[in-house]
Amino acid sequence: MCLAIPGTVIKIKDDTAVIDYGGVIKEAKIPIIRPKVGDTVLVHAGFAIEILKEEDSYA
């Protein structure tokens, strides 16, 4: 249930980001974390919950 999937932010508009999960593109809401384009984020139930640190950017 608390599964979260990492993906890369490729576009941001208002409180919605477009996320690339290794080729699968989906939108996620970003009201609780403010990523930039290029950041890798953890996405849970359609919302980005954290920006992953670069040292090891897969979850």
Place this chain on the structure above:
Amino acid sequence: MLKTESIKQIIDNISDISKAIKRPVKFMEVCGTHTQAIARYGIRSVLPENITLVSGPGCPVCVTPQKTIDETVKLAIEGIPIATYGDMLKVPGTDMSLEKARENGADIFIVESTTDALKLKEQHKNLVFLAIGFETTTPMTAYAVKKGLDIICAHKTIPEAMQMIASDKNNQIDGFLNPGHVSTIIGIEGYLKIDIPQVIAGFKPEDVLAAILMLLRQIRDNKKNVENGYTRAVRPEGNPEARQLTASVFEKCDTDWRGIGMIPLSGLRLKNIYKLQDARQKYSDILKNLPEPKENKECRCADVIIGKIHPKQCAAFARLCTEENPIGPCMVGSEGACRVAYRYRDKI
């Protein structure tokens, strides 16, 4: 993980320290996603015999009280459209599951996100979202409540349940693998009241092994700390914005956990300003006189979710209760201890 140690080194160190400790140790993986990872990666097969891993209460589907299922089924039968996350549909209720209600013609929708529920609400004005989940999932509900979604609230907070389990003298747990993505939200601080060794763990096999090693080192050194083994995703302070969003919509309350019973201040309810979106109040006339829930007496999910027994110790497991025909919630949720044990039953 511990950056300086390879997986082989971690396994060797686990073996060395567990020999030095010279007693059985029992660790609980609180989170259902860890239960899945431990089974899938065969973690138990590389652990010494004196280390036992037991599953905890971190499967929201498993701990949602049957009464909540019964309430939601009742609303659905009375014509209120329902949306919820997929696993909830198969959870047995007293009369029927949501899946059965849907087969009987009720409008019940599976969603992956509360934003999907908001879209459905454009077509179904009186849609009710059955809101389950822990700290990771609650901010998403809070976001949608602010945009007008009505809910049946079954959200829970995990540290209170961990504290209850840690203080149960009949159920000696030596350490917790803390849930990684709950920790993304609540950080280290959320666990400081719990007085046994804890390590926040990621979900890769090396993350889980490293967390087990960190727990063993705490036991060897007589420490009871909260350590962060998932630093790439968990800040010490967690995600304050997410907690603020949750706190702007919900307040703490006592709540029942299926199998465990009431745990003080371990639940969330809508604040007064959002009371009109509380489906239990909005439809109180439909929900009054709901019969007392009846759970299947063969089911021992209650003992499974606090780590007292392994699923295989339940007489119904894999006989009366299977993935295809579950009688208890732990066989339903994809992270439920029984379902994971059933799926990997030849390997664990």
